[in-house]
Amino acid sequence: MTVTDPWGLPISCAAEVAPMYGEALRRFHDQRSGEAERLAEVVRQDPGFAVGHATAALMAAFGSEDFDAQAEMKAAEEGRADHDWERSFVAATRHLVDEGMWGAQGRWLAHHDAYPADLVGMTVAAFTLLMDTDPEHEAEAKRRLERTMDTVEEDPALLGFLAMFEQDFGNLDRAHELAQRSLDLDPTGFAGGHPLSHVYFETGDHQNGLAWLDPWLATTDSEATFKGHLVWHGALHALALGDGEGALARYPHCGGSNAGGMLIDGPSLLWRCQLLGHVPSGTDPLDPRVSTLAAPLMDKVPFTFVGVHVALALATAGDADGLRQYAHNARGFDAPGAAEILPGLANGLAAYVEGDHARAVEILLPLEQRLWQVGGSRAQREVFEDTLIHALIRAQRYDEAATRLQVRLDRREGPLDQRLLAETVSGGHAILDP
The missing domain is CATH 1.25.40 (Serine Threonine Protein Phosphatase 5, Tetratricopeptide repeat)
Structure with missing residues (x-):
């Protein structure tokens, strides 16, 4: 019997272990807590599951302290990988562990070319493109995401990922629509909540952004490290409203x-x-x-x-x-x-x-x-x-500061930027002596 992961790819693991691996993948994909514990149990119960070990090595390569990357890679290469995509995934992870993100970038892009339904593979490929400082690569990462979306069923994390692209490109109405659809499918998911926080910020709607964000955060996974990033978003709203105390109250809880x-x-x-x-x-x-x-x-x-x-x-x-x-x-x-x-x-x-x-x-x-x-x-x-x-x-280069502030205000309203602009026009006295 062939078993599959949450997105329909065949995996060489025991049938009774597949649901647990699927849950670990889903939590990793959705940035919820508990993925490492579930994955550790997967490879404990099925130590010959190559992709399970490779996934653990991948987490270690990206900073997880729950796994040893080299030990997991050794187990992956000695384990079962009956399908071509599994062998490609294990090989690409080996490159990442040994050569780092940039040495392995080409291998992950090729893996995604061959297996666009592998959401973990897509995430790694897109991440390397977004972080290599090449201004042309953001559009390429978005293209790859859209190709994956064409191959799998509607997925809240993919919708949220696309919403992040759209808000970064300034398409805020589209970003809002995608973020809301993600939240419709997963009401407590960071995948939808994160881009919606950005939409509130980019539209300058800080009051409503805070009114939505704070109570929504109370419904989310309290153990997830990503939750701290949404606390940071709340602090940015507070700063934009001139509430320094509110921003500093959130500061110890940022980042996660x-x-x-x-x-x-x-x-x-x-x-x-x-x-x-x-x-x-x-x-x-x-x-x-x-x-x-x-x-x-x-x-x-x-x-x-x-x-x-x-x-x-x-x-x-x-x-x-x-x-x-x-x-x-x-x-x-x-x-x-x-x-x-x-x-x-x-x-x-x-x-x-x-x-x-x-x-x-x-x-x-x-x-x-x-x-x-x-x-x-x-x-x-x-x-x-x-x-x-x-x-x-x-x-005292006030005109140049004012030009940049006016460009921001043309894009979105903001009490803080309006105050800064007024102070540049008056010679910057309040800024020089806050």
Whole structure:
């Protein structure tokens, strides 16, 4: 008898184990908690299941501490893989474990070409495209997602993924429609809730965004690490409404895990709060401070999107020397775009935290467009635009700051941007003395 995973692909496991593997995959796909525990039980009950072990190795390669990547790969290669797609999946995972994300990118793209119904394979392929800083690759990732959607039944996570693309491209009505359909299918799923949070942010509807988000979050998986990212979205709404206390109350709960989310969401939020004067520059309400998460990544980052947040983390501590050291180190980083982007960003932030805002502007201006291409979402990348705007104001280049603020206000209303624009017109006095 042939057994299948949740999306109809044949798998070489015991029939009684298949539902458990399907549940582990579904939780991994939907960013819910418990996927590692279920997967561990799968390979315990069926130790010869090659794809089960390869899935565990894949999780380890992306930061999970629940599995040992090399041990799982050894078990995968010794296990059963009766189908071509299974053998391709195991081989692609081996490349990822041994060669890293960028060495394995071509193999995962080829795997997706051959097996578009493999949702895990599609996710890995799309992720590498979105994070390699090539401005042409976002459209390619979207094309691959749509090809997968054509091969499988309507899926809430895929709908939410497509909604994220649409909001990033500025198609907010379409993004709202897709996010709502995802929530119709899975009312407590992050796949729909996440893009809907972005739609509220990008339309400037912060009051309604918070009114929807806070009660909805109470219905979701309380153990899921991704929940912390939605807390970060709530903090952005609060900041946009001028509620610094509300943003800081959410700060300790952002990100969800030190392995990924907090290193990204924590510095991003804290730096915004420092720019706006809600927290004194160089200080952190958390103990230990979020900048400590940057220490293991001073010499190497997995991709540039993580790297820019390492720089922000150092900036939140006012660590100009650390930023200059990081700039020096980053010239030798091999993640796509890292050596091109990170040295300038780190040096610009070093000048900023030392109060040399004119120098910060001169360093950051040439990176202005490139920083929109580091991966992540528009809301995440906007922190770099915020930094440049504040540097321009403090360097008394008011017209340039006002131009950027007006472009944002033309796209969406926002009380904070309106206040900043008024202050640039009046000479920046309230910003210079918050």
